[in-house]
Amino acid sequence: MALALCGSPVCAAGNSPQDLAAGLIDLGMANHVQIVFQPHLVKGLKCSGLPGRASGLDKNLTRLLQPYGLAYRRVASDVIVVYRPAPRPVTVAPPVASAEPDLPPIIVRSYRQSLVRAGDAKRRADYTVDAIDAEDIGKYPARNVAEALQLVTGVSLERQRGIGLYVSVRGMGPQFQNVEFDGHSLAATELIENAGVRGRDFRFDILPAELISRVDVVKTPTPDMEEGAMGGDINIHTLRPFDVVPSGSRFKGLASLRLSHNDRAQDISPAMHVMEAWTTDDRRFGLLLSLISDRQSVRNDRFYNYGWNKDQFTSVLGDGIYTPTRTRPTIEIEDRRHNTLFASAQWRPDDHHETELSLLATRLDVAYDETGLDIYPDDRSLATPVFTPGTASIVGDTAIRGRIETVRFMASRETSLNRFDLLLGHIKHRWRSGAFTANLTADMSRAHSFHPPGRGTTRSRVAFFAPLTYDFSGGGKTVPVLQTTLDYTDPRNFTGQRFDYATKDALDSDEALSYDLAKSFDGALARVQVGQQYHHHNRRYRRRDWKNFDLVGMDFTGLGPDSYDTELSPTFLNGIAGDSPRSWLVPSATAFYNRLMTADVLAARPTATDASGSFEVDERIWAAFIRSDWRFQLWNRPVTANIGVRQIDNLQISEGAALIGEGATPVRYRLHYTTTLPSANLRMVWRPGVIVRLSAARVMSRPNIIDSAPRLTISNDADTGQGGNPFLRPFIATDMSAGLEWYPSPATSLAMAVFGRRFDDYVTRENTHIFIPGPGDILVSTTVNGGSASVAGIEAAYNQTLDALPGPLSHLGFQVSFTVLDVSADYASGALRIRNELTGLSRSTYNLVGFFEDDRVMARLGYYWRARYLSSVGSSIQAPSYTDSFGSLDGAFSLEIDKATTLTLEAVNLLNTTRYAFAMTKDRPQEIHQYGRTFSVQLRHTF
Numbered sequence: 001m002a003l004a005l006c007g008s009p010v011c012a013a014g015n016s017p018q019d020l021a022a023g024l025i026d027l028g029m030a031n032h033v034q035i036v037f038q039p040h041l042v043k044g045l046k047c048s049g050l051p052g053r054a055s056g057l058d059k060n061l062t063r064l065l066q067p068y069g070l071a072y073r074r075v076a077s078d079v080i081v082v083y084r085p086a087p088r089p090v091t092v093a094p095p096v097a098s099a100e101p102d103l104p105p106i107i108v109r110s111y112r113q114s115l116v117r118a119g120d121a122k123r124r125a126d127y128t129v130d131a132i133d134a135e136d137i138g139k140y141p142a143r144n145v146a147e148a149l150q151l152v153t154g155v156s157l158e159r160q161r162g163i164g165l166y167v168s169v170r171g172m173g174p175q176f177q178n179v180e181f182d183g184h185s186l187a188a189t190e191l192i193e194n195a196g197v198r199g200r201d202f203r204f205d206i207l208p209a210e211l212i213s214r215v216d217v218v219k220t221p222t223p224d225m226e227e228g229a230m231g232g233d234i235n236i237h238t239l240r241p242f243d244v245v246p247s248g249s250r251f252k253g254l255a256s257l258r259l260s261h262n263d264r265a266q267d268i269s270p271a272m273h274v275m276e277a278w279t280t281d282d283r284r285f286g287l288l289l290s291l292i293s294d295r296q297s298v299r300n301d302r303f304y305n306y307g308w309n310k311d312q313f314t315s316v317l318g319d320g321i322y323t324p325t326r327t328r329p330t331i332e333i334e335d336r337r338h339n340t341l342f343a344s345a346q347w348r349p350d351d352h353h354e355t356e357l358s359l360l361a362t363r364l365d366v367a368y369d370e371t372g373l374d375i376y377p378d379d380r381s382l383a384t385p386v387f388t389p390g391t392a393s394i395v396g397d398t399a400i401r402g403r404i405e406t407v408r409f410m411a412s413r414e415t416s417l418n419r420f421d422l423l424l425g426h427i428k429h430r431w432r433s434g435a436f437t438a439n440l441t442a443d444m445s446r447a448h449s450f451h452p453p454g455r456g457t458t459r460s461r462v463a464f465f466a467p468l469t470y471d472f473s474g475g476g477k478t479v480p481v482l483q484t485t486l487d488y489t490d491p492r493n494f495t496g497q498r499f500d501y502a503t504k505d506a507l508d509s510d511e512a513l514s515y516d517l518a519k520s521f522d523g524a525l526a527r528v529q530v531g532q533q534y535h536h537h538n539r540r541y542r543r544r545d546w547k548n549f550d551l552v553g554m555d556f557t558g559l560g561p562d563s564y565d566t567e568l569s570p571t572f573l574n575g576i577a578g579d580s581p582r583s584w585l586v587p588s589a590t591a592f593y594n595r596l597m598t599a600d601v602l603a604a605r606p607t608a609t610d611a612s613g614s615f616e617v618d619e620r621i622w623a624a625f626i627r628s629d630w631r632f633q634l635w636n637r638p639v640t641a642n643i644g645v646r647q648i649d650n651l652q653i654s655e656g657a658a659l660i661g662e663g664a665t666p667v668r669y670r671l672h673y674t675t676t677l678p679s680a681n682l683r684m685v686w687r688p689g690v691i692v693r694l695s696a697a698r699v700m701s702r703p704n705i706i707d708s709a710p711r712l713t714i715s716n717d718a719d720t721g722q723g724g725n726p727f728l729r730p731f732i733a734t735d736m737s738a739g740l741e742w743y744p745s746p747a748t749s750l751a752m753a754v755f756g757r758r759f760d761d762y763v764t765r766e767n768t769h770i771f772i773p774g775p776g777d778i779l780v781s782t783t784v785n786g787g788s789a790s791v792a793g794i795e796a797a798y799n800q801t802l803d804a805l806p807g808p809l810s811h812l813g814f815q816v817s818f819t820v821l822d823v824s825a826d827y828a829s830g831a832l833r834i835r836n837e838l839t840g841l842s843r844s845t846y847n848l849v850g851f852f853e854d855d856r857v858m859a860r861l862g863y864y865w866r867a868r869y870l871s872s873v874g875s876s877i878q879a880p881s882y883t884d885s886f887g888s889l890d891g892a893f894s895l896e897i898d899k900a901t902t903l904t905l906e907a908v909n910l911l912n913t914t915r916y917a918f919a920m921t922k923d924r925p926q927e928i929h930q931y932g933r934t935f936s937v938q939l940r941h942t943f
Contacts, residue, residue, distance in 0.1 A: 020045035020064065021746055024082065025120070026688055027060055034120075037082035039746065041070060073247075081247070111860060112813060112853050115799055116746045121216065123743055126629070126642050127681045128220040128693055128753065130154070130797075134213050143908070143936075145215060145236060146204035152217050153751070153797040153817040155232070156845045156866040161300035161332055162262075162909065162931030165203050169217060170755065171791045171821045172231030173840025174201035175704045176731070180235045182358060182426055184514075185226055185535065187447035189420040190506035193368050194457065197506070197541070199704035206364055206422050206447070208292045208340050210256075210273045213239050219755070220695035220737050221679055223625040223644035224516060224531060230701040230733060230757065238358060241286025242346050244277040252277045256940040263912075264299035264571075264932030265333065271295060284349060290342040298334040301573045303327075303479055303580065303928040304372075307878045308398065308919045312378040313387035322398045322879060322924060323378060323387070324470060327482065329581050330372030331572065338364045352433050360424040367417050373488055373584040374410040374461075375468060382408060383465055393473065398923045401471045409484060410463040410497060411585040417455035421448040435520040439531075447508040456504070456544075460587035461497035462556045462564075476884065476916045476925035479578025488584040489566045496551025496559075499596050505542045512536070526640075527629035535621040539705045543613045544606055548596045563591040573930055576914065608664035611657035615709035615724065619702070622649040634684065643680040648700070650675070654726035656710030667710050669726035675700055693739035693753070703728040707763070707783040723782040733759045747801040747813070754794045762787040764827040787827025789838060795819040811854045815862075818846035829873040834880065839873065842866040842885075856896040863889050871917065879919040881926055886915050901941045908934040 020042040028035035047064050061072050065082065072082050114133040121131040130152045146164035149155045158166040158174065166174035179186050179202040189206050191198045218225065218233040225233055245252045258271040271294035279286035308322040317323070340362040347355045378385060386405045393401035424445040431438045451457070464486055471481035486493045516531030556564065565586045572582045627644035652671040657664035679697035686692050702708075709724040739753035764786040797817035803810050821843050826835050849862035865887035874880035889911045894904040910933060917927035 019745070020047045020068070022689060022743075023047040023064060025123075025743075025746060027057070027064070028080070028124075035072075035080050035082065041082060041084055042068075110853065111851055111858055112747055112801060115801075115813075115815070118214070119743065119746070119749045119799060121214065122751070123691065123741065123749075126640055126683055127218060127222050128695060128737055128739055129216050129218045131217070132215045143906075144205050144209050145207055145212060147908075148209060148212075149204075149215060149217065149234070150864045151815070151817075151847060151849065151862075152215075153847075154219070154793075154795045154819045154845070155217060156842050156869075157864070158840070159915075159931075161298045161334060161929075162934065163205055163296075163298065163336075165205055166198075166201050167204065167234070168840045168842075169229075169232030169234075170219065170757075170793060170795070170819070171823065171838065171841040172757075173838070175199065176230040176701045177202065178226060178229035178233045178701075179204075180226065180233065181360075181424060181443075181445070182238055182356075182428075183235055184426060184441060184443040185228075185445075185510050185512055185537070186424070187422065187445040187508040187510040187537075189364075189422065189447045190449040190504075190508065190541070192449045192451065192457075192504040192506060193366070193416050193418050194414070197706045199539075199706040200702070201704075203420070205338075206362060206420055207236065208273075208294065208338065208362070210275075210292050211238050211290060211340070211342050211360075213237050213243060219753075220681055220693075220735070221677075221697050221699060222642055222681060223627045223646040223677070223679055224529060226533070226535070227623065227646060227648055227675075227677055227700055228702060230699050230731060230735075238342070238344060239275075239277075239288055239290070240344055240346055240356065241277045241279055241288040242283060244275075244288060245279045245286065247283075250279055250281065252942070254940060254942045256938055258294075258936050258938040260296060260934060260936040262297055262299060262932055262934045264301065264930070265297035266299075267297035269295045269297050284347065286346045288342075288344040290340075292338070292340040292342075294336075294338040296334075296336040296338075298332075298336065298931065300332040301571075301928075301930040302330050302332055303573060304330060305919070305924075305926045307874070307881065307926065308924040309378060309878055310397075313399075313404075316387040316389050317392055317394070317399055320397055321394060322919075323402070324472065324924075325376075325378050325878075327375045327377070327470075327480075328372045329479070329482075329572070329584075330370055333369045335367040336364065337367075338362070352431060354430045356426075356428050358424070358426040360422065362422045364420040365417060366420070368415065369589075370414040371584070371586045372412055373581050374408075374412055375482060376408040376410070377404050377468055377470070379408055388467075391469075393471075395473075395923050396921070398921070400473050400923055403467060403469045405467050406465055407468040407484070408463050408465055409468075409486070409488070410461050411488070411494060411587060412459060412461045413587050413589050414457060414459050415589040416457040417452055419448075419450055419452055422446070437518045437520075438516070440515045441513070443510070443512045445510045447506075449504070449506040449508075451503050451505075454593075457500075457502045458589045458593050459500040460589050460592040461499065462491075462494035462585065462587055463497045464493045464495065472923070472925055474578060476918045476922050476928075477576075479573060479576055479580040479928065480925065481578065482580045488581050491556050491564055491585055494556040494585060496554040496556060498552060499548040499550075499592050501546040501548075501593065501597055503544045505540075507538075507540045509538045510536070524630055524632040525628060526631040529625075529627045529629075529644075531625055533621075533623045535619075535623065537619040537621070538616070539709075540616045541614055541709070541711075544610050545613070546597065546601060546604070548601070550596060551592075559591070559595075563588050573928060575912075576928065576930070608657070608659055608662065611664035611666075612659050613711055615654065615656040615711040617655075617705050617709050618653045620651045623647065637684055637686060639682065639684045641680070641682040644678070646677045646679070648675040648677065650702075650730075652708070652726075654708060654710050654724075656724070656726075658710070669710060671708075671727055671729075673729060675730065675732065689743045691739075691741040691743075693737070693741070695735075695737045697735045699733055699735045699757075701731045703730060703763070703783070725782050725784055728763070728783060729785050731759060731762070733757050745801075745803075747803075748799060750796075750798045752794070752796040754792075756790065756792040758790040759788065761785050762789040762825065762827050764829070787825070789823070789825040789827065791821060791823050791838070791841070793819060793821035808852075808854070811852050813851050813853070815847065815849040815851075818844065820844050829880075832874055832880070834870075834873055837870045837880075839870050842869045858894040859892070861889070861891045863887055874920075879924060881917055881919055883927075884916040884918065886913065887911075888913055900943060901939070904938040904940065906936045906938070 118131040118133040154170045156168045188202045214237040216235040253276040256273045260269045275290040277288040306326040309325045343359045345357045388403040391403040392399045428441040466484040466486045469483045512535045514533035518529035625646040630641045654669045677698045681695045684692045708728045711724045735757045737755040741751040801813040845866040851860040867885045871883045872881040892906045915929040
């Protein structure tokens, strides 16, 4: 099946014949409708000598289809289905009624057709967009939306323990994306498993892929789109009953069961999905219900060096030499349980009115358990380490090898239950009458990230002091040498350390009310649209920390055998060479919590530090826009264009607490600003199937919540902290893009674009030493406006089905895409200058996908690669961190058992690729992540 919508005359008189498929697509584009057809119906058919758009849609369709015995039917106001009528009986007795035409549903089982629909969405749009379309009802080409977005040109994925969580678009990191649900803003869950927060970064694991019909990544905005995206406006479209239930039917449903296995976690995880959609006979009302339950076990073997610090041992090494700081082999385990209920309704009481309603309730529970052995080469909080003279091996400005006396070795365990709740309601009413269209929309979403009572973050620790011999000369692809004279697994060597317990509670709420009114015209000015929106966003973050010193210095064996275990994992970082601890003592989180966190301790009043780490940011945004759409001829070629402006009025109220003396004083800050965002997009049909695009826009992205909140968060394991700046102003940039697209057939396309984005200013970090009672002298990093940045790049994508090849080869196809970026930047992180790097920006990415598909079998193999990127900017004393280049080979195989039942096998990270990180240069290895391969088998049945 193919879909189409654009703006060019088709098969005009005097033109040479073209494929009927292309003619239907162009005709749909010219008349702003989707023309749906099965490719086999029009294969090899031609059209010529047809009048242009002025002759009328119905007349053109009849003249195109009638010579081939084809017909058409309008199944919606903007959807037309082409079909071959059943043959009339030739017998004379008795009369038999003709059969109902075989009308295909809008969503069909086919990876190839998902490419057709995605390509059509790109082709017919009046702005630059890429799309990922569902292969079938409730079946997406990946387990979650973020992983599916890897297929989009210019999109790169950030994984956490092998699960895709965050995305970057055209080099801009997760905070620069605007994520929408059916066209409207969405509350975001927060990172709460440890001390970090991500603010506006949207975690895609909260949304099951089974709900999604299509995801659009808009790269050039129009005035009616909500502001906030500097990389991409990611619009997630959900399933609708009228799209799911085929015309002529009243019901459509599915049931699926999936079993998954991760070769690191060594567990079988089940998942199920049940969906039912129903419409009335007259298709005036429809209802869809979906229930999803998913469990997933994850294990990540990790070697983590927290960075390389400068000038820690100047008396022995001299000035300017970097040495390793806290280093940690660790095993991270997640037990993920995700349950979702989704409902969607559509109501069309007449041809003028339509109402749609969506309700979503989803809960993701992540039980996190991390065990590790922390090694502190430069920690002076409890003892003074000394670098042994004559043992250092220095490469450049880095001591890659040496011996340090009196180093703390700390066996630790961190546990938590992290709960993420998302509630969403969306209602939209559309009215059409003649040339007028109006929309009224209301949206509400709540994202709550918290720990259930008694399930906050525990950190149980025991330690000993001993000499450390280290050697990082093997490079970042091997585990370094980390040796000492004591046994890591013998509890007699350990004494108690500080026990930490923390609770985090982040509530993100988002409400919006908007309306727009549009009128269409017959001349060059085709349409004018005006609208307004009120948007209220609130983020409340509360944090409590308890630090217990009762066990410090206590003989660990005195706590009894129930207080510890030994982590014995012969498969830890399997296949990676190096002499580092691979087994160690593990404190019992339950024993420590039950002994130390009594009712009186938990009832203690929050401290001043707790108050300074909590905040609330409230944003009230008023927006108005005007957009004009134009249709005209330029150089005898059809052109569609839109131009307009969006005006933003933003009021931000930030509340928190400032540390003054030994207490915390409530503070409240008000920031008000207005922004004008003009934009223009032009689309020219150079010749049938060839489209040229030009666009220019002013774009903005609000600062990350964690940067603009009046907060102070202090690290539990280092003398550092992060502060917020409530007067931080938004990022504003000028964005320009030009593109060329070629569509020789519905399933084949070549698209290229060049683009550039220049920031008015960027952000820079200032580092300040402050004294806080208790923690003492702390280096605090705060973000301020300043610096400069610009990004330029080129991206290209080629999709091809090999229909012309003989036999089984005609069922092959492939997708290729790449993005190359250049960045110019100059900003600071304390005394450290960062040049020509932006956080999360990979200078190159590419995707290679090959697939085979016939009537019963589909096989797909894809490789997704991104170059290294800056993951942390560092500070005055700490080197910046980079994640090394990384690629993942994923695959899928489906077998259609019968018309209603499909068996699918899927695999992620088939090559068992390991992810690495380093601190500025590869002489300073920093991280190794090994999360293994994940295999799944799924049985789907539709009814």
